[in-house]
Amino acid sequence: MRLVYFGTPEFAVLPLQELLRAGHEVLAVVTQPDRQSGRGRHLKSCPVKVEALNAGLTILQPGKVREPDFIQTLKVLNPSAIVVAAYGQILPAAIIHLPELGCINIHASLLPAYRGAAPINWAIINGEEKTGISTMLMDEGMDTGPVLLQEETGISADDTAGTLSLRLSKIGAELLITTLKGLENGEVRPVPQTGEASYAPLLKKDDGLIDWSKPAGELCRFINGMNPWPGAYSILENERVKIIRAVPLAGDAEAGKIDRAGKEDLVVGTGKGRLSILDIQPSGKAVMPVKAFLQGRRIKEGMRFSI
Numbered sequence: 001m002r003l004v005y006f007g008t009p010e011f012a013v014l015p016l017q018e019l020l021r022a023g024h025e026v027l028a029v030v031t032q033p034d035r036q037s038g039r040g041r042h043l044k045s046c047p048v049k050v051e052a053l054n055a056g057l058t059i060l061q062p063g064k065v066r067e068p069d070f071i072q073t074l075k076v077l078n079p080s081a082i083v084v085a086a087y088g089q090i091l092p093a094a095i096i097h098l099p100e101l102g103c104i105n106i107h108a109s110l111l112p113a114y115r116g117a118a119p120i121n122w123a124i125i126n127g128e129e130k131t132g133i134s135t136m137l138m139d140e141g142m143d144t145g146p147v148l149l150q151e152e153t154g155i156s157a158d159d160t161a162g163t164l165s166l167r168l169s170k171i172g173a174e175l176l177i178t179t180l181k182g183l184e185n186g187e188v189r190p191v192p193q194t195g196e197a198s199y200a201p202l203l204k205k206d207d208g209l210i211d212w213s214k215p216a217g218e219l220c221r222f223i224n225g226m227n228p229w230p231g232a233y234s235i236l237e238n239e240r241v242k243i244i245r246a247v248p249l250a251g252d253a254e255a256g257k258i259d260r261a262g263k264e265d266l267v268v269g270t271g272k273g274r275l276s277i278l279d280i281q282p283s284g285k286a287v288m289p290v291k292a293f294l295q296g297r298r299i300k301e302g303m304r305f306s307i
Helices: 010-021 047-055 068-077 119-125 161-185 216-225 290-294
Strands: 002-007 025-030 035-037 042-044 081-085 103-107 130-137 147-154 232-236 239-249 258-261 266-269 274-282
Touching: 002 010, 010 025, 010 047, 010 081, 010 161, 025 047, 025 068, 081 161, 103 161, 119 130, 119 161, 119 216, 130 161, 147 161, 216 232, 216 239, 216 274, 266 290, 274 290
Parallel strands: 002 025, 002 081, 081 103
Antiparallel strands: 035 042, 103 130, 130 147, 232 239, 239 274, 258 266, 266 274
């Protein structure tokens, strides 16, 4: 099938690879413009662009997909379908209705649950026991189009947004190939979404601030859901630190107050129960076990994280 592929982050790499392995003709890959990154503010390409370069594919990086010249380029390419996986811009009607078979989106939830930009993060934060992949035909709403196929997977207590994203990317890659084959032979037909919808709004950097007044179990899910980005963080002794991994403990202690600070453990009070921090990342440094963090720092019981 003649396809144009829209995608940006790591989640979208495996589906692109699978399209090529399956023999589909990828006419072009559309991805976000290079962004400045790091202290040197050097331009950095996104994972999908890197993969497309390695595969020798044509790459398009419009600042805005609504630009008339870009839409005209798509019309000239004349794809049978457009595939979208976590691209990062809302497509206008002129693009959605351009291909014969429509725009097929790989969405990381069991629609209509968790429509929006951050379904993986919010499913973990909210304590869902399962999630999945939906392939769907895009319309002009926010993930409101009819569903083509779905496949679910469980969410474990150890899952982070990073580990779950990788698993869903693999599922999405395989389900995409099945979806395209079914559309070609008529075995897959769009079905309108039914049931109660929920939403997964875009996360911002400051959304990772930890509210220690919440229960320990809820905070563990929050930490996992914010890992790797934007990262769950707090302030300790005027230092911003990211909490990378933690487990809940029984017992009561004042929210945000360090209840125990030994050579190898750091336990903090919460709104209900306590939180044992396992891995932590000081500002500007690599992730480290809490034992390494405690070495050389005078962290004592009674100190507190900001709330």
